[in-house]
Each structure stands twice: as C-alpha cells, then as structure tokens.
Amino acid sequence: AQKITQTQPGMFVQEKEAVTLDCTYDTSDPSYGLFWYKQPSSGEMIFLIYQGSYDQQNATEGRYSLNFQKARKSANLVISASQLGDSAMYFCAMRAYNFNKFYFGSGTKLNVKP
Amino acid sequence: DGGITQSPKYLFRKEGQNVTLSCEQNLNHDAMYWYRQDPGQGLRLIYYSQIVNDFQKGDIAEGYSVSREKKESFPLTVTSAQKNPTAFYLCASSIGGSGPDTQYFGPGTRLTVL
Numbered sequence: 001a002q003k004i005t006q007t008q009p010g011m012f013v014q015e016k017e018a019v020t021l022d023c024t025y026d027t028s029d030p031s032y033g034l035f036w037y038k039q040p041s042s043g044e045m046i047f048l049i050y051q052g053s054y055d056q057q058n059a060t061e062g063r064y065s066l067n068f069q070k071a072r073k074s075a076n077l078v079i080s081a082s083q084l085g086d087s088a089m090y091f092c093a094m095r096a097y098n099f100n101k102f103y104f105g106s107g108t109k110l111n112v113k114p
Numbered sequence: 115d116g117g118i119t120q121s122p123k124y125l126f127r128k129e130g131q132n133v134t135l136s137c138e139q140n141l142n143h144d145a146m147y148w149y150r151q152d153p154g155q156g157l158r159l160i161y162y163s164q165i166v167n168d169f170q171k172g173d174i175a176e177g178y179s180v181s182r183e184k185k186e187s188f189p190l191t192v193t194s195a196q197k198n199p200t201a202f203y204l205c206a207s208s209i210g211g212s213g214p215d216t217q218y219f220g221p222g223t224r225l226t227v228l
Binding site for chain 2: 031033035037042043044045046047050052091093095097098100101102104105106107
C-alpha cells in the first residue's frame with residue numbers, strides 16, 4: 001500500500017526566510033516518484049518539483065528544493081527566501097512506477113508574513 | 115499552448131439533476147484523472163483512465179460516471195445518486211504507463227448544488 005503523510009496542517013514563515021514542509025511516505029515498491037504541488041487560493045494545482053527514487057541528488061527548481069532521505073522515507077520541501085506569493089496550500093504526492101495512481105497527502109497551509 | 119482545460123469554472127445545479135463537467139487536454143497524455151476536493155481537505159480520486167475506452171474506479175466513485183471516447187477528453191458526470199456533490203473538482207493528466215510520470219492539473223470546476 002502507498003501512503004503519504006504531512007504532519008503540519010499549517011505553518012507561518014517570515015518573508016525572506018527559508019521554510020521546510022515535511023512529508024513522509026510509505027511504499028514497498030523500489031521504484032517511485034515523489035512530487036510537490038502548490039495550490040493557491042484560486043484552486044489550481046501547480047506542479048513544483050519531482051524526485052525519482054533512484055536519483056542520487058536532491059531535486060532543485062529555483063527557490064524550491066526537495067530534501068530526499070530515502071532511508072527515512074522522507075521528501076521534505078524547502079522553500080528558500082520566502083515571498084508573500086508563496087502563501088498557499090502545499091501537497092506532497094507519490095506514484096509507484098508500477099501503479100497508475102498518484103497518492104496525495106493532506107496538505108500544509110503555508111502563510112508568509114511580511 | 116499545451117494544457118488542460120476545464121469548463122465551466124463555476125457550476126450551479128438544483129438538487130436531483132445530473133451535471134457533466136468537461137475536461138480536455140492537448141498534451142497528448144494517455145492517462146487522465148478526476149479528483150474531488152472539499153474545503154480544507156486533500157484530493158480524493160474519483161475515476162482514472164489509462165487509455166481510450168478504458169477507465170477504473172477510484173476511492174470515491176459512487177454517484178459519479180465517466181467516459182473516455184477520445185484521448186483528449188474525459189468528462190465527469192455527477193449523478194443525482196451522489197449524496198453531497200458540492201465540491202471543487204480537479205481534472206489531471208499524465209503520460210501514463212510504468213516509469214517516471216508527472217501529473218498536471220486543470221484549473222478546476224466549483225460545483226454548487228442548491
């Protein structure tokens with residue numbers, strides 16, 4: 001069975017500071033992908049970053065990086081230099097390569113304070 | 115520009131009426147998905163399709179129906195059997211198959227049943 005857990009329902013961060021959003025996952029499949037999505041108040045789900053289970057290096061996309069710790073089964077999202085526009089819901093997701101379903105966590109609501 | 119379109123953005127219906135939500139993609143993706151999101155909650159999978167003329171039930175398929183007659187289109191019908199249809203509905207697509215895959219989302223449809 002696949003499962004994604006996000007334990008932080010809400011978080012606050014000061015503008016220009018870095019913030020880490022936690023995500024742990026559970027799967028028995030050796031091959032899988034991990035994803036982070038941003039959902040602003042408009043509702044659209046915006047793809048941010050992807051990490052493959054066999055990737056040796058942590059994924060980075062601009063101010064976003066994914067802290068992948070395979071042994072701990074964690075895939076935390078790090079946002080550097082937070083901006084007011086980063087205020088949104090953030091969802092962690094996973095897909096085992098041999099399955100056709102994506103599994104989502106319950107989300108973390110991030111509020112960036114000026 | 116390639117992407118996923120959903121229409122309408124807002125939809126109001128009377129209780130007991132069936133309603134169909136549109137989802138179209140021009141990304142040449144084989145896989146398409148429908149999710150339901152309630153306020154402050156995560157995504158729940160309604161139906162998904164890996165190929166034309168084939169689809170599978172997700173976690174909350176009761177009261178919903180879909181069709182996949184064309185690769186580009188995956189409409190969702192919310193039937194009168196759905197007990198609480200008021201929600202935000204998101205359509206997504208991905209390349210599909212086994213191996214690395216990333217899911218992309220449409221802008222969503224907010225359905226309100228009066």
